[in-house]
Amino acid sequence: MTDEPESSESVRFRRRAGARPTEVLDAALQCFMRDGFEATRVEDIAKVAGISKATVYLYFPSKLALLEGLIHRAVSPVAKMAKTSILQFEGSAQDAIKIVLRIVCTKISDPDVSAIPLIVMREAGRFPDIAQYYYDEVISQILPALIAVVDRGIASGELRDVDANLSVGNIIGPLVVYMLLATVFKTGDLSPKGLDAFLSNHIDVLFHGLVKGSPKS
Amino acid sequence: MTDEPESSESVRFRRRAGARPTEVLDAALQCFMRDGFEATRVEDIAKVAGISKATVYLYFPSKLALLEGLIHRAVSPVAKMAKTSILQFEGSAQDAIKIVLRIVCTKISDPDVSAIPLIVMREAGRFPDIAQYYYDEVISQILPALIAVVDRGIASGELRDVDANLSVGNIIGPLVVYMLLATVFKTGDLSPKGLDAFLSNHIDVLFHGLVKGSPKS
Amino acid sequence: MTDEPESSESVRFRRRAGARPTEVLDAALQCFMRDGFEATRVEDIAKVAGISKATVYLYFPSKLALLEGLIHRAVSPVAKMAKTSILQFEGSAQDAIKIVLRIVCTKISDPDVSAIPLIVMREAGRFPDIAQYYYDEVISQILPALIAVVDRGIASGELRDVDANLSVGNIIGPLVVYMLLATVFKTGDLSPKGLDAFLSNHIDVLFHGLVKGSPKS
Amino acid sequence: MTDEPESSESVRFRRRAGARPTEVLDAALQCFMRDGFEATRVEDIAKVAGISKATVYLYFPSKLALLEGLIHRAVSPVAKMAKTSILQFEGSAQDAIKIVLRIVCTKISDPDVSAIPLIVMREAGRFPDIAQYYYDEVISQILPALIAVVDRGIASGELRDVDANLSVGNIIGPLVVYMLLATVFKTGDLSPKGLDAFLSNHIDVLFHGLVKGSPKS
DNA sequence: TATGAATGAGATTTCATTCAT
DNA sequence: GATGAATGAAATCTCATTCAT
Numbered sequence A, B, C, D: 001m002t003d004e005p006e007s008s009e010s011v012r013f014r015r016r017a018g019a020r021p022t023e024v025l026d027a028a029l030q031c032f033m034r035d036g037f038e039a040t041r042v043e044d045i046a047k048v049a050g051i052s053k054a055t056v057y058l059y060f061p062s063k064l065a066l067l068e069g070l071i072h073r074a075v076s077p078v079a080k081m082a083k084t085s086i087l088q089f090e091g092s093a094q095d096a097i098k099i100v101l102r103i104v105c106t107k108i109s110d111p112d113v114s115a116i117p118l119i120v121m122r123e124a125g126r127f128p129d130i131a132q133y134y135y136d137e138v139i140s141q142i143l144p145a146l147i148a149v150v151d152r153g154i155a156s157g158e159l160r161d162v163d164a165n166l167s168v169g170n171i172i173g174p175l176v177v178y179m180l181l182a183t184v185f186k187t188g189d190l191s192p193k194g195l196d197a198f199l200s201n202h203i204d205v206l207f208h209g210l211v212k213g214s215p216k217s
Numbered sequence E: 001t002a003t004g005a006a007t008g009a010g011a012t013t014t015c016a017t018t019c020a021t
Numbered sequence F: 001g002a003t004g005a006a007t008g009a010a011a012t013c014t015c016a017t018t019c020a021t
Helices: A020-035 A041-048 A053-059 A063-087 A094-111 A111-123 A128-155 A164-185 A192-208 B020-035 B043-049 B051-060 B065-086 B095-108 B111-123 B127-156 B164-185 B192-209 C020-035 C040-051 C053-059 C063-085 C093-108 C113-124 C128-155 C164-184 C192-208 D020-034 D042-049 D053-059 D065-089 D093-109 D111-123 D128-155 D163-186 D191-209
Strands: none
Touching: A020 A041, A020 A053, A020 A063, A020 A111, A020 D093, A020 D163, A041 A053, A041 B020, A063 A111, A063 A128, A094 A111, A094 A192, A094 C113, A094 D020, A111 A164, A111 B111, A111 B164, A164 A192, A164 B111, A164 B127, A164 B164, A164 D128, A192 B111, A192 B164, A192 C053, A192 C128, A192 D020, B020 B043, B020 B051, B020 B065, B020 B111, B020 B192, B043 B051, B043 D093, B065 B111, B065 C053, B095 B111, B095 B164, B111 B127, B111 B164, B127 B164, B164 C093, B164 D065, C020 C053, C020 C063, C040 C053, C040 C164, C040 C192, C053 D128, C063 C113, C063 C128, C093 C113, C093 C128, C093 C164, C093 D093, C113 C164, C113 D111, C128 C164, C128 D163, C164 C192, C164 D111, C164 D128, C164 D163, C164 D191, C192 D163, D020 D042, D020 D053, D020 D065, D020 D111, D042 D163, D065 D111, D065 D128, D093 D111, D093 D163, D093 D191, D111 D163, D128 D163
8 A cells, every 4th residue: 555656756766665576576577578588678677667777786686686586486385385285185186186287277377477487498598507496396396296196096096007207297288288379379268268178178188088988907 | 492502413512501501500509499599699609600700690691580590490391291291191090199299209309309399489479470480380280280180080989079179288288298398407308218108108198098997978 | 174073062972973974984994995996885985884875975975075085184184293393303304304204104004094195196197186185285295394304404514415305205215115015015014113123224224325435425 | 011001091990900909908008097997997998099899808808807918018028127137237236226226217217117016006905916916026026136136235345234125115215206206296207307317316315325424334 | 701800789787876764 | 863765877798790801
């Protein structure tokens, strides 16, 4: 409340500054997403954030620090979520997988969230540290959880005897493609309705396969 | 066109002028892959190609032209391949899908080929024309072909009655994830052996599903 | 004037407002000495003074004013001292010179004092006004006094018939070199003991020369 | 010959580039001397050298490299000169000292040469490496040579039994002061005539002292 | 064809200085 | 009086691109 510019002139700058870092990161996210890290000028970010270039440097010591801060901010909540909610789920493996997919779908529909992995992908070559950090904090938290779910399903006789490690690609791959087509090529339907349709079909194919008739094992 | 040997007589082992553009593109590919388009300096490319910076401009009018040339070169063969080889295949849908996956897997194992889609993905935001071009020439050639295969399989009673449009994600998604993990995070096994194991499992899960027991339909 | 305690009653141990400008100047001296005027940031000075950057501007209107204030403060006492104490000395020229050298030596051993001429030297090119001011207030007070002493000594038959104007370099030059070696190259002994040894030798050579045997005149 | 711009328009840039580094250093010397290292902008140097800012960076990787190059260039010839010419001198100590002083005086009259020690003095605080380098290559070459000359003179009975280490200040100190007054405060006569007068008086005082009558020892 | 030399147009980053609280 | 927040103006350094040879 006190942070919002009530009129449109008297406040200008000098906002409480508690919210500044977040605002700057939001602006950076938007710019990095549109233009990539290298092609984004700090001035662009400042303009989007409604502050001066120098003010950006008041909160972040370098352009790279903005990228790092962005990944940091996105990664924090994931780390907590992953293991707890998925591994501790007590229902069937199918239900666990459904839940994961639904959660990820929800996240994907928020462009600010789905943007992060794309940015990491784009800049991984130039900033291996960031790629490694993202891998450690996100990928290597989620994949093992999924693998464990599949392994549990196999052990309990609920799932077929597949290679759990290799099968996670079957679980999340379609989602990744869906997101990439939408984000990179502006193709596909990211609306809740579109995602729901996609998800239903994906789960159907994932669980029961493309081929008619009973599987061999 | 301009790259091809103009006469057909001096073809023996010529390597100079004729091969130069190709060498420059190879160098550009390597640099763009490592550092991204913006962060790559023309001088880097020249150094990798073993020529001087100014010589690069002898063959390509600008840095952007290098990127375009790269995409062009990669796209050409795909366009021809796609429709002919897949659509004209006369066997079962399962075999058609297997063939496609095997072809893609072969391509993926060559880093120079798999690099192109990654580069397109990275630079799509900044160069929508390039993204569009790649989409038109590659994506929109392959996806409809796959969809047609699935639709044919459904019509013939070989495949279950899924949504063909949405199911292509199930076919290529796992491959995409496999490639991304390998390229972005240096994780995963891109050797023929590793790819084979992955492919077998993928096809098994894709065709027969994760869940034990016969599917409802 | 503005620096002095306005009333004469609250004088006890006051340290706040009254001492601030002095503290800031001390901090500036330290920083200018270490890094030079241009390379010193106002924030550095503030940090050394234990106050905020903006507070510096409460006492000095600009960074240049700090430099000026510094020179002012150092120059004031010298101006008074010079003429009175040296010219009014009634003993022999040799004793007068000895006294001057001893005084200068004492000053030199206090780094805060010897720092000022060094700073003036460093910044003279960029701030001719300051150089001129220092020259007027210090150099042109001391040199004529010394010259007068030598001239008096010559007139009284105590000293040889040298060129007094040119000979002041022989009097203070060795001291200057001694100080420069110590300050610039961290070489030499600025302890009282070291200075004493140096001074004894200097006076000996200055008065009686390097060469054995009686001088011709 | 081929390097000189024959007309005044057709050549503009594109000089043979062999002379460029020297030209840039000359320009840097001039600017550093006038404004100091920090206050000099690379663009100033470029303008003085008649080239563009970027061209400066073609020959020197950073502004600091210009300073280093400058010191380097000035130091090289000194190192060779010092020990050989002074120590190998076979005449009397007095003649040796006279020769040294005359050489130094000649150097001092060239502003480009006398500028270097002044620059080193000014920037020593901020760039201790440069100060150390200059000390090692120049100061610690010349001082020991002078000390040795004095010691030889004492041993041969030509000079009085003074402390040679401390007496070098008496030899070069007056010169230093003369140069500082001229360079820093634009006072004093750097013409050959002025220097000659100064040198005669200095040598007279240095050798025979200020005081009339024979010295005690 | 090939390149060394040169530069204009920017990009990141810094800092003296101001101002509302 | 004291300061945290903010910024305009610059300074260093980079790089795609050009051109004479």
